[in-house]
Amino acid sequence: MAINIDWENMTENSIDEDLFCPICTEPFEEPVCANQCGHTFCRKCIINTFRTKSQCPTCRHTLTIDGFHPVTTHPFLNQLNKILVKCKWCSQSNIQRGDFKDHIKICTKIIIPCPAAGIYCDWQGQRDQMQDHVQVCPLVKIQPTIDELKTIIKQQTEQIRFLYRILERTSEHHKEIKKSIKVIILLTIFVIFIIIISNTSSSNRQLIIKNITRSVDHFYPCIAVLAEFRTVDHIVAIVHNVNHHIPSTWPIQIFHGKDNEAFIKNSTLASLITSEKIFLTYMNETYDRGRTNQLLTDPKFWQRIRGEKILLFQID
Ligand SMILES: [Zn+2]
Ligand SMILES: [Zn+2]
Ligand SMILES: [Zn+2]
Ligand SMILES: [Zn+2]
Structure with missing residues (x-):
């Protein structure tokens, strides 16, 4: 056996x-x-x-x-x-x-296969006849090319596997990547902004900053507007009263001057300012009571109102 x-x-x-x-x-x-x-x-x-x-x-x-x-x-x-x-x-x-x-x-007489048996040459013969076969075997001639292609395919397959693994990880963490991309985009915009600003004359620079700041501000469909440049107690009561009567989605924009800014911020309106229900807009020019018409005809005033439909309140 x-x-x-x-x-x-x-x-x-x-x-x-x-x-x-x-x-x-x-x-x-x-x-x-x-x-x-x-x-x-x-x-x-x-x-x-x-x-x-x-x-x-x-x-x-x-x-x-x-x-x-x-x-x-x-x-x-x-x-x-x-x-x-x-x-x-x-x-x-x-x-x-x-x-x-x-x-x-x-052993010269043992039966062995063609060296190209791996690519389907089915010749078999004694070892001492192999040399004669190799001279005429077409598959032996193309074997180096095939081997090279096999190596390339193997490398490509490994690369594809590697990329596939990355893709898998990417889909697992695509939320994190999305976040990172957002941050990168914001940073890029910021860098571009800095480059533009540093290459711009100072007057144009202010104009650009002004426009960008404006575009960042919210613009509301409806807004309540008050203008008061004096330090008078009843402004606080009136604003609370207005706030009580307008819909909760409407913000209140108060135009004020340099003199009454601290007064408004330290009043009982402070919490409404913090919650952005009220926002303050500082005007360089002061308009006293007798010059209300001047305020209402000043384009600077209208440009700075951050609402589509405006409910304008008069203090007294
Ligand atoms: Zn036994
Ligand atoms: Zn035995
Ligand atoms: Zn032998
Ligand atoms: Zn062969």
Whole structure:
């Protein structure tokens, strides 16, 4: 059963009888020993036997295939390695079994496949005929190109896998990335803004800043507007009263002067200013009571009102 296809034994008569397998009656190949009864067989022989019955062929002990261990005793294996064999391919004789692996690598008559077998050349032949085949085999000629392409495909596949992993991570963290992109865009706009500003004359610079500040301000559909440049107590009561009567979505814009700014901010209107229900607009020009018409005809006043529909309140 374990008769080797590559070699035949030359010196069977002089081989120690303990080295023979009871199944194939040849010197052991890859000997394995039963844990329970200690009987030894070739690995292949006992596997074949166990296909039909799970018994030791020598003593009929019930065994399983797991109940064997490889024989590792050096003197025993050395004796097997020193057995002289003859190559069945090239008929070279007196090869020590332990050296046969080295012989088969250079044996001129062993049947080997074409070097391009991997790309479907199905030629097989003796090693010493290989050179003639290689001269005419078209697949051997294109093999280097194919190998190169395989390497490229392998690299590309790895790159695609790498990118795919990044994509997966990206989709997991796309919210964070979106946030980062927003920050980057804002920073970029800011940097561009700084560059433009630093390259602009000071008058144009003020104009740009003014326009940008205005565009950042909210513009409301409806707004209540008061203008008062004096420090008078009843302004606070009136604003509270107005706030009480207008819809909650309407803000109140108070135009004031330099003199009454601190007064308004420190009054009971402070919390409404903080919550942006009221916002203050400082006017350089002061308009006293007698000049109300002047205020109402001043384009600067109307430009600074931050609402579409305006409800204008007069203080007194
Ligand atoms: Zn055997
Ligand atoms: Zn046994
Ligand atoms: Zn040979
Ligand atoms: Zn070939």
